[in-house]
Amino acid sequence: MLVTPLPRNLIDAIADAGVDLDDAAREAGINQEALESGVTIAEAGRFIGVAWRRLDDPAFGLRAGCVLRPERYGISGLTAMASPTFGAALQRKARYNRLVWGDTYRIRQDAKEFTVVTEAPDESNPWGYSKVDMEFASLLTFGRRFASAAMAPIKVTLRRPRPSFVALYEQIFRCPISFAQPINSISFSQADALRPLISADHRAAQWLEFGARAALEQMDDSxxxxxxxxxxxxxxxxxxxxxxxxxxxxxxxxxxxxxxxxxxxxxxxxxxxxxxxxxxxxxxxxxxxxxxxxxxxxxxxxxxxxxxxxxxxxxxxxxxxxxxxxx
Missing domain, CATH: 1.10.10.60 (Homeodomain-like)
Incomplete structure (x- = not known):
């Protein structure tokens, strides 16, 4: 049975928004400690469903994605932090994101653009669109924290219908945003993808990637x-x-x-x-x-x-x- 922890930054954001984690976990039928030690996909869905109802904020994913605590990244985030460039960090996030209940990214590149594509498997759930918002906002926040504070994507496309809080998207991403599109994607320039990270550490990256690969093998018992x-x-x-x-x-x-x-x-x-x-x-x-x-x-x-x-x-x-x- 697949067991994975929820992203620590997501847990922090839910708590910071005023949700009692212990009470929400109890209603979902799980122990609070399991949120970080590991829950099944079904348990994660139940907990997020309870938290989402209590949050009552359709823009929560955007807000959560902008609040990142480096010490709470988990192994996939730490591996990304140690990467030499922003693009390399996104490649590692694409590979190891599911270690923390994240959606796997698909990377597309050409001479000018570096694009991350994802489609949340739970998009039909009330929080599905918000999860994509959080993923993309967190990637951009990561880039602004460790590569360039002025970083902005070239464009963002989202499957979700146009929401009431479009101004918040524009404030965060600072680029053209298209709704009701076939795919969820965020595109950066190749120049931004090649920006070095201030947190780059080649030796640490080797050890972290070794641990991340081992963690994936341990998860995949099927x-x-x-x-x-x-x-x-x-x-x-x-x-x-x-x-x-x-x-x-x-x-x-x-x-x-x-x-x-x-x-x-x-x-x-x-x-x-x-x-x-x-x-x-x-x-x-x-x-x-x-x-x-x-x-x-x-x-x-x-x-x-x-x-x-x-x-x-x-x-x-x-x-x-x-x-x-x-x-």
């Missing part, structure tokens, strides 16, 4: 097929994940990953195909996305390619499937 499926679900956000990228995220070589999948009677291509099918069926049943958007998020070249694959999976079209499951 089969390698289940681990690949979980990684693919986080990464299917517009590009087709490759074997090399997934192997790197799971801290193993391509050959090792292929060998371990084969031992379980699987191949990477088959697991990817099955994961695409499962996500497509769930999304269509929930009515969360249209076909064009879904084809893009699952990494297909175009909607026609998605149509062909969906008919191969189910024997019917996406529209017919959606209609049948919702009758």
């Amino acid at each position: 089969s390698v097929t289940q681990r690949v499926r979980a990684q693919l679900e986080r990464m299917l956000q517009g590009d087709e994940p490759t074997l090399a990228v997934v192997a790197s995220e799971l801290c193993m070589s391509e050959r090792t990953l292929q060998r371990r999948l084969s031992a379980e009677g699987q191949t990477f291509r088959r697991v990817l195909d099955e994961m695409r099918r499962d996500i497509a069926q769930r999304s269509l049943a929930a009515g969360k996305r249209n076909v064009i958007e879904l084809a893009y998020l699952l990494g297909f070249e175009d909607s026609n390619s998605f149509y062909r694959s969906f008919r191969r999976w189910t024997g019917t079209t996406p529209e017919s499937y959606r209609k049948a499951v919702n009758e």
Whole structure:
């Protein structure tokens, strides 16, 4: 069973906002000490649900993301702090963020931009959008604290509908912000990504990354097929994940990953195909996305390619499937 601590800075922000942690944990059916020692995904969801109701502040994620205590980062944050540059820190956060109930990031780069993409798996919950707000605000706050106080993103795109507190987004991010978009993303210039961190420490980074990798291995007590499926679900956000990228995220070589999948009677291509099918069926049943958007998020070249694959999976079209499951 997957057990992970909640981010310490999140716990601090909830307490600072006036929520009695012990009482909220009791209502959620867990011990307060478990919030930092480790809770299951279900327990974390129950606690956040209770805290969210008591906070009664839809902008809480933005406010929480701007309040960071370096001594409370946890291993993923400390590993990022020791990185040589802001971009390297984001790469490490992308790899180790789930050690503290965070969403895995996908990094996209070109000659001009360094973009972080994430899609909260609990986006349907009341606090799902707020969690993305907190992730992005915390990344920017990290950059301003350790790289450049004047840092500002190039742009931010969010899946959430336009909220009533747009002015707060503008005040924090100081860049163009687009709502109701296909993906959650925050883009920085490559110049900002290359900014050195004042907290950089090569020797500490080596030891911290060793510990973070070991912690990931300890968390992942499930089969390698289940681990690949979980990684693919986080990464299917517009590009087709490759074997090399997934192997790197799971801290193993391509050959090792292929060998371990084969031992379980699987191949990477088959697991990817099955994961695409499962996500497509769930999304269509929930009515969360249209076909064009879904084809893009699952990494297909175009909607026609998605149509062909969906008919191969189910024997019917996406529209017919959606209609049948919702009758």
